[in-house]
Amino acid sequence: MIESLLDAQAREISAVIDGEVPGRFIIDDEENIEQALLHGLTIHAVFGVGDRSPSETLGTLLEREQIALTGIAVHVAKKLFGSDKRPRLFALAETPPPSTLKQALEGQGDVVVLDGVRLPGNIGAIIRTAAGLGAAAVVLVDSGLDDALDRRLVRASRGLVFALPVVLSTREDTLAALEAQEIPLVSLAADASEALAQIAQLEGRIALVMGSERKGVSTQLHEHAKHRYAIAMREGVESLNVSVATGIALYTHGARDLA
Structure with a gap:
């Protein structure tokens, strides 16, 4: 099921992109999200821009972790990411503890x-x-x-x-x-x-x-x-x-x- 992005979520994503939310970071693109999940990172939400859907592999991982895919309109994604590279899929993840x-x-x-x-x-x-x-x-x-x-x-x-x-x-x-x-x-x-x-x-x-x-x-x-x-x-x-x-x-x- 693809849910729609809410204003509150957009504000949270914007704050994370700007580095204003301790303990959260953005992971761009499908392969990187897959690797994060395979290596035990905690993903709080995954977002697809426009009509972008995950691959079968990522979809299976999201289903296993009970993570819903939320859709974002292209114009909203442009506003969120500005001049930065705009991903087709991205995740809101919990920052893992750094290794010493x-x-x-x-x-x-x-x-x-x-x-x-x-x-x-x-x-x-x-x-x-x-x-x-x-x-x-x-x-x-x-x-x-x-x-x-x-x-x-x-x-x-x-x-x-x-x-x-x-x-x-x-x-x-x-x-x-x-x-x-x-x-x-x-x-x-x-x-x-x-x-x-x-x-x-x-x-x-x-x-x-x-x-x-x-x-x-x-x-x-x-x-x-x-x-x-x-x-x-x-x-x-x-x-x-x-x-x-x-x-x-x-x-x-x-x-x-x-x-």
Whole structure:
């Protein structure tokens, strides 16, 4: 059954979009809503813009959780989202408790540390890769984001930001936490003397630190790296996209064992 949006609901959605309702956030698009439900997030309501209906998969999940679909007229959705990307389906969700850095590092698998990576598209792609290749967590340092549930980041990760801990941290706190867990820091650099293939010889977990394509890894984290590797490339290619390089490094270190 598709119900109609009430004025009170529209006001609540507007307040959540504007960040005025603690403990609530918006999840855009069908795939992201599915991932949120599959990973145990609490969804309070789902809204379809115009005549948009959920897929059979999402419809089954909504039925199981007894969540009704509420319809919103296109002109109302335009007013609610303004110049932001307007989703065809979106959910009003309860903000999950954030993972601490200590909790994030206690999981199984490698850790990805993004140092100064600021494009939500790159961060989201790396989160997808990390989740797919069995990483324990993604740590964001100097990301420019206020939290890991940024709407752009959720969309770019295809909802997999809900699949593993994504933690905002400082360089100092990250180094201290890695040392406490005895997880060695490993970096990539174009001028490194060791070929990336040698990363496969490292036993146990690693923390793979990746910098922005323009600035690279910060001096502070680069100096603490116990190993530095380079990805061999043909002449004339300056660098790889950071999400591509992260995937290659994770896979080479140990994700091949997932096959």
